Amino acid sequence: MRVTDEVDVVIVGAGASGIAAGRRLAGSGLHFLIAEAGTRVGGRALTVDAEGVRLDLGCGWLHSGDRNPWTRLAQDRGAVIDRTPSAWGRQFADLGFTPHEQEAAGAAFETFDRRLREAPPASDCAADALDPDCPWNAYIEALSGYINGVGLARLSVSDYLAYEAADTGVNWRLPDGYATLIASAAADLPIALDTAVTRIDRGGPRLHISTSRGDLSARAAIVAVPTSILARGDIAFAPALDDMLDAAARLPLGLANKLFLALDGSEDVPADCHLLGNPHRAETGSYYLRPFGRPLIEAFYGGVGAETLEDDAAARWPPLRSRN
Numbered sequence: 001m002r003v004t005d006e007v008d009v010v011i012v013g014a015g016a017s018g019i020a021a022g023r024r025l026a027g028s029g030l031h032f033l034i035a036e037a038g039t040r041v042g043g044r045a046l047t048v049d050a051e052g053v054r055l056d057l058g059c060g061w062l063h064s065g066d067r068n069p070w071t072r073l074a075q076d077r078g079a080v081i082d083r084t085p086s087a088w089g090r091q092f093a094d095l096g097f098t099p100h101e102q103e104a105a106g107a108a109f110e111t112f113d114r115r116l117r118e119a120p121p122a123s124d125c126a127a128d129a130l131d132p133d134c135p136w137n138a139y140i141e142a143l144s145g146y147i148n149g150v151g152l153a154r155l156s157v158s159d160y161l162a163y164e165a166a167d168t169g170v171n172w173r174l175p176d177g178y179a180t181l182i183a184s185a186a187a188d189l190p191i192a193l194d195t196a197v198t199r200i201d202r203g204g205p206r207l208h209i210s211t212s213r214g215d216l217s218a219r220a221a222i223v224a225v226p227t228s229i230l231a232r233g234d235i236a237f238a239p240a241l242d243d244m245l246d247a248a249a250r251l252p253l254g255l256a257n258k259l260f261l262a263l264d265g266s267e268d269v270p271a272d273c274h275l276l277g278n279p280h281r282a283e284t285g286s287y288y289l290r291p292f293g294r295p296l297i298e299a300f301y302g303g304v305g306a307e308t309l310e311d312d313a314a315a316r317w318p319p320l321r322s323r324n
């Protein structure tokens with residue numbers, strides 16, 4: 001099938017943001033189409049079924065759940081929301097991390113966080129706010145990976161503080177999967193899958209939009225793809241949008257990876273507890289034990305930890321070097 005149509009608006013990308021844009025337009029009377037390059041809705045939200053258990057390989061937490069618009073959408077659809085407080089910050093059975101060390105590491109992070117708020121470095125680079133003599137800098141680096149998806153050397157203090165100011169500290173989960181919710185919210189929307197937008201020509205009275213499955217004419221476009229895709233030039237804009245693409249190039253994505261392990265003898269471990277791998281290593285993982293009481297460990301790697309793992313894996317097996 002070729003996509004050849006005249007619409008009011010084309011939305012590029014059917015991830016959470018493209019679907020949210022589509023839901024906003026639905027019922028407006030405007031004729032619109034969501035063009036998605038992949039063969040499914042959800043983008044970086046990906047729920048898979050592993051022998052009957054729903055696993056979120058991408059996003060899983062409703063951050064600021066008490067005011068997150070996806071919470072309302074989940075409620076409207078009758079989706080189960082798990083409001084158990086997160087176990088981050090607690091070390092299961094104090095394994096490899098004594099209570100005294102946990103207290104000292106937590107205090108070091110608090111001090112670092114206060115320094116960001118009260119005396120941010122002129123460079124806006126979070127690494128410049130580290131106290132070189134603090135014994136918990138690797139721990140603070142590891143936490144930055146989980147929270148921000150980047151190491152402190154690549155973290156903008158202003159961005160971090162903006163997120164912190166908006167964060168309500170309430171984190172909820174969706175046992176049936178975040179992507180399941182996004183797909184359900186997308187069910188009634190006009191979506192063309194397997195349809196990559198390659199060019200948006202802004203030269204005439206209407207936009208001329210080229211896709212891998214034909215051309216579209218539209219009054220407006222909402223581009224809801226990651227900054228990395230824009231910076232790479234996957235979508236050509238004519239006339240060029242150099243300022244916008246330059247801005248996108250200066251806002252690269254972080255890196256976050258997950259790994260799920262089956263847990264034998266899981267009855268020995270209480271549901272929903274947490275382990276930090278090695279609190280003295282920046283590259284260490286964050287492990288959620290028995291999430292939702294399931295016989296699993298959900299491992300999370302972010303920032304320098306995720307980069308190190310990917311680089312190690314790519315060194316062993318070069319085809320894996322596909323990070324963008």
Ligand SMILES: Cc1cc2nc3c(=O)[nH]c(=O)nc-3n(C[C@H](O)[C@H](O)[C@H](O)COP(=O)(O)OP(=O)(O)OC[C@H]3O[C@@H](n4cnc5c(N)ncnc54)[C@H](O)[C@@H]3O)c2cc1C
Nearest residue numbers: 013014015016017036037043044058059060061196197256
């Ligand atoms: C492992 C991991 C864990 C995470 N955990 C959380 C979490 O717990 N909570 C949270 O809030 N966030 C989390 N995030 C972040 C969250 O997943 C993303 O912020 C969010 O999914 C981004 O949605 P988006 O719509 O902006 O982009 P994307 O999901 O990337 O969607 C963009 C879509 O555009 C499509 N596309 C790209 N190029 C084109 C083109 N040329 N034409 C048409 N379509 C195109 C892509 O195929 C994709 O479907 C996590 C991310 C990862 C990777």
